[in-house]
Amino acid sequence: MPLRVADPDPGRLAQWCLRRLGSPPVEELFRTGHLSSVVGLRLVDGQEVVVKIRPHSPRIAACVDVQRRLFLAGYPCPRPLTDPAAFGHDVATAEELVPDGAMFPTSDAAVAFAEAYAWLVRLAPGPDEVATLDPPPSWAAWNQAGDMLWPQSEGTDLDLNQVSGAEWIDDAGRSARDRLRTGESEPVIGHCDWLAGNLRWSGDRLLVVHDWDSMVSDSEAVLVGFAAALYSTKSADRLASVDDTERFLAAYRAARGRTFSTDELERSWAAGVWTRANDAKYQYAVGGPVTSLVEDEARERLRRAGASSGKP
Structure with a gap:
């Protein structure tokens, strides 16, 4: 790389x-x-x-x-x-250049971030209307060939698959990936890095979204799951809690005017686990604090994904 x-x-x-x-x-x-x-x-x-x-x-x-x-x-x-x-x-x-703007809206962040994402998905072209968006960025590349779990991270030659330790992260990522592989639906185009740092607000009005290299094509459930797990409500240093993710998913469905099947909703939860486990594995591998996921939260998110945590 x-x-x-x-x-x-x-x-x-x-x-x-x-x-x-x-x-x-x-x-x-x-x-x-x-x-x-x-x-x-x-x-x-x-x-x-x-x-x-x-x-x-x-x-x-x-x-x-x-x-x-x-x-x-x-x-x-x-x-x-x-x-x-x-x-x-x-x-x-x-x-x-689109200058200025606040990192958070003045009202409910879960609703605002979810509605902004629903707006993007609604207006985005279909995957067949543009050239290939593959390969996706590493934090969205959950479906690796064979049984390989972690993709190659950008900007480094470190192979996370060769890093031993923190087995609970590998277990969470594998369980989430296996759950994602059990279902599929028509792909859409969305943004796979829905971090608070990539959006700016003027009051409750979305001023601008940045980082358009993060466009990918995947099922709507997966892309919404990434967004619901990666956004923040009060501080960019603190990713969505389980409750924050649940509120985002509910607000997104309302904004899109559609329901998710049980399979879709579970795959949204699984996608969030996988992307945060991928980040957590990298944080562990480079010797930094593991902040993207903690074991208890991974277990609860996997429960909502209808997946096993890999632990008894």
Whole structure:
């Protein structure tokens, strides 16, 4: 797997902006990123843009296509300004800068985050309307070939399948994966990293959703399960509790105007366990605190998924 990209050279960045956006930067507004390098710029012509640079993958073009379609449909996402274009050995895109906004709405976060997600799924194109979104990011890649449990994490050559210890995490992830494999439904397109840090609000109005490299195609139950397990209600450092997830799932179904079958609802719970167990396994592997999942909560979430925890 490619490792994280280096911070872009200002000269190369200026040349890229001139070629792709018609104007060079006059001021750097911010520089951030984790698996990608993300730079906010004010250009000579007055545009304020965000340039995102990351390792090349064919799926990036499809992600930009989905983002553009949703922007044109009225969803609050930044307007894409370019298609993916080479940036040295990596690939870059640019979008309009949408500044400011609060991390949480002023009212019930469970309802607000769920309604925002239902809106996205409703407006998103069908998977057959865009190019492939595969392979999904590691935290959404639950269906590995054969009996391999954990996918390769981006930005590292660490193989989580070779990391011993914290067997309860492996047990939870395996039980969730096996439950997910027992059912399926028509795929939709959704956002697989529905973290509070990727959304901004103005009061109760959704101002903008970020991180459009996180577009994936999977069953609606799975994608909603990811979102319901990953969002936060009060602090970005604290993921959804079991009760928070339950309230999100209820609010989502209400916003979509549809019921979930027992199988769908259980698969939503299983998807949430798997993605949080994947993060927990990585946290354990690198010697950090395991914050994404705790054993008692994993057991309760698996119970709601109709799956065994792997423990007597």
